[in-house]
Amino acid sequence: MMSKNGFSRCGELYIDYLRQEGRHSTAHIYKNALFSFYRFCGRSNVSFRQVTRKCLRCYGQYLDECGLKPNTISTYMRMLRSIYNRGVEAGNAFYVPRLFSDVYTGVDVRQKKALPADELHRLLYEDPKSERLRRTQVIAALMFQFCGMSFADLAHLKQSALESNVLRYNRIKTKTPMSVEVLESAEELIEQLRNRQDALADCPNYLFDILRGGRTRKDERAYREYQSALRRFNNNLKELARALHLKSSVSSYTLRHSWATTAKYRGVAIEMISESLGHTSIKTTQIYLKGFELQERTEVNKGNLSYVRDYFASRRK
CATH class of the missing domain: 1.10.150 (DNA polymerase; domain 1)
Known part of the structure; x- marks a missing residue:
């Protein structure tokens, strides 16, 4: 008992x-x-x-x-x-100083998950010759073109988030308000993935055809549906990587990490990367830093996309 x-x-x-x-x-x-x-x-x-x-x-x-x-x-x-x-x-346990001091509670920053630029290019642009894997590629490309957006945020974007070519939403994980300008190269991808179904009463009207939106967000069945969609995407992403003969391991998080690493490689300020990803804990001093404007974040996003898209062309020069 x-x-x-x-x-x-x-x-x-x-x-x-x-x-x-x-x-x-x-x-x-x-x-x-x-x-x-x-x-x-x-x-x-x-x-x-x-x-x-x-x-x-x-x-x-x-x-x-x-x-x-x-x-x-x-x-x-x-x-x-x-x-x-x-x-x-609650008064049910005595306070024991340094109880957890002998165990690891940090973050192992050595776990590198970003793709090399050549493999990232192939993942996003080479034809996998499969309709199912092309759909997976579209999702991956949108995640990258939306400033390394997480799969959770992409899947839960609502129709109302897109207005005048700008996405405005709150991050699922941290509730941080975000805004991302939609690049011209993403417009066709959005249409390929756009949800065409009418929303049910009191249920979310999702922008993309990833989740059905037949239940409220607080319903545990909606969470299970999302977990199923995430597993399916990760499995398809690994299959896409195999079809394109990538050597690196790939997951939904890889795209987010790769966006940040690409920006860092290009010399983008860490504060800009953090803000573009919607992170909340870079450093205490970040509180005093000036926020970046949407236009500035858009230029960084365009630069990242161009760097990956044109990777092989730049190597031939």
Whole structure:
């Protein structure tokens, strides 16, 4: 029987709260972290007293031996730390200084996921000779041409987001307001992917034919539909990479990372890259930096596109 004030119960209650808030993605991550910890502990009823520095060290070693990447290990540890802190705030656990100091909770910046420029060019411009893979290529191209937009943001764009050739939306992950000017090269791609169905009452009217939009965003079935679409896109993206004989591993995140890396290679200011991607945590000093205008971000976006599109032509000179 699960203790009403135990670590496990605290975690389960927070997961329920996230689901009620419609934050199904975050709830899913917490659930995975808890289930992983349960497997390590050999039980699903874990008390706060059992979460010790030694236990956490051993758990970290266990995750490493299971082959998990450092960033995944860090995510799981931060989820457990969050649950523990909630228990402390609720008076169900004693505060233990530096409880998580022996485990990894950072971000492994060595995990490079950007494509080399020649492979990025082939991914976005070479014909895969398959209608299904051409559709995947269109999605990938739009993500890149929309300043490295994430798949989640692209899939959830509403019809109302596009006005006077500018996309205005709030990021799914951070709620950061964003604006992206649609380049001329993206206009035909938008039409190829545009949703032609009428929206149902009280349901989102999506711009692209990626999600059906038959349920409200807070409905867990809508989250499951998105996860299915993301898995399908990633699988098709890997197949596209194989069809084009790319050596690098490719995922939906690769396109976002590649946009940022291309901009950095071209000497674009890190503040501009951060703002264009909708990041919120570059440095505290970024608060004092002047925001970049839409026109300036558009020029950076055009430069990135030209660099990749014309990669081979520039090499022949």
